[in-house]
Amino acid sequence: MSAAAVPDGTVPGFGIDAIHEAARRLTGHVVRTPLLNSPMLDELVGARVLVKAECLQLTGSFKVRGALNALLTLDEDARRAGIVAYSAGNHGQGVAAAARLAGCPAVIVMPNSAPRIKVDNCRWWGAETVLYDPRTEDREEVARKILQMRGMTLVPPFDDPGVMAGQGTVGLEIAEQARELGLTPDTVLVNCSGGGLASGVLTALNDAFPGLANHIVEPAGFDKMARSLAAGRVCANPQPSGGLMDALAGPVAGARPLAVLRHYDVTGLTVTDEEALVAMGAAHRFLKIVVEPGGAASLAAVVSGKADVRDEVVVLVASGGNVDPEVYRRALAD
Template identity: 80%
Template sequence: MTDDTVPSFGMDAIREAAKRLAGRAVRTPLLNSPMLDDLVGGRVLVKAECLQLTGSFKVRGALNALLALDEDARRGGIVTYSAGNHGQAVAAAARRVGCPAVVVMPRDAPRIKVDNCRWWGAETVFYDPETEDREEVAEKILQARGMTLIPPFEDPRVMAGQGTVGLEIAEQARELGLSPDTVLVNCSGGGLAAGVITALNHEFEGLANHIVEPAGFDKMARSLATGRVCSNPRPPGGVMDAISGPVAGARPLAVLSRHEVTGLTVTDEEALAAMSVAHRLLKIVVEPGAAASLAALLAGKADVQGRTVALVASGGNVDPAVYRRALSD
């Protein structure tokens, strides 16, 4: 059952990733709040990946990709580019297997994400998103040092690792006697969305699939509409750095194009309001980009009346000042 458009990606790859990650990644809880259900008029199941190792789902894909490498490649070290969460994941995965790692980050990356990458032992290299291309910066390091690139979303092994989030949602929903009929996934490059939507559509029929992006910077929705990879016109700025990468992923786009996917967008203010709701009703810390799907739900951007909705709270690495702003608004 391999997706023909993306070699080595599909349900078999997701199941293999689940085996690799067993005992290494956290089986995060699937949360529900009757008060949240009442707010939106449906049953809401929130996959709390903010409680994952490194505070983000990203470690699933990074660790799966690294474990799939041969020993020579691991010894040579790995390089990646990231706004922060994937960088932390690669750093943690590299430390777990004892190999060097370099993370190329935008110069304005949140301090907490920079510090966390360094805590895990990675070297951080900064670039200017206004004038430099992060892939070119990473490529220079790769060539100079003989390292292996593990990109944030354009690797089938990374996508398969992220797909284990969807596999777990399906297992946990069934344990509750529930069958989701709607799914919302925060989207930047599209690795998480491709993995989760692939897994859930395999497990449940007739799903309504939604991706959620920052308002005005919906590069994946535009990519799906045009059938070609689209970029953001400029760095978005704002608070949703986790889903503000410059370009949609070609491989995730190929996968998402096989499903009927609706693109939704949210504003910074809506994301901050969703963070406050997550704190108040679910008792979890969610960063702005990771709160995008919940924000779309709370803003009524998807019809979920009487439906069972699954969404991913994809990370919790938020600067204290931003979190204070979310709770005080």
């Protein structure tokens, strides 16, 4: 689907009503993760910072929300045949967990550079893993062959209305939790790769709090969604990133998420690996949570000052916590 095919942010099967339906569907299956705050962090950045700790979600990332929502919309025959996903790791784990919850087989296509913890976790949930070389192979083609051979259903990582709606439940929870605290957010920052999380969260939060300042955060030099927004068409990264923020290093922006994000006044920010490591250390020190580099991107934008949020109420998503031990040691040593 091209961005031009879905004007004014309209994507068939997606919207605030679909997000509310996803929330009802997922009730009892996923964790209502906490919205954390630290006065010490607030003082450091000069703002009230509310961090949605999706690193504490089932499988250690928000991804299970979208995967399970998409899976629960399939008919019984499709569930029995099983599902396929391609992923750098977190979506794969979400699909693997969703498949186990629904009692259906799953195959996860992963780059051979994916962190060991993410590969092992997919296998723990009972999924078969198929590794490919991102330098010489296309993940969609690898998945397509499996689909043709086994008659399975693809669960995309982001460019799917059901997945986007499931991720949007993160935004619904943030809105509820902020209201419970008596707070109205001024700014929202969301880590972005293909855009499934960003499109879902911004849809939910802008419905709850019109007039928000909306930011997406990507790795420096690999800001495919920001470039897509500027160009008005889907853009790809020039090459595999090879950096620490593997969770945000997918090759291409999603057409449906792009169509949604074009509906909002979105500012694209970028952070470096070193800034992500500093943010991981801050999350440990101030919030007592483990966050992976890609999951810390939005916090990095705030801590580094790249996001101008002084004197505001700012919400952001710590989207994942599946980090290799040696990388986490680097974050704590900085």
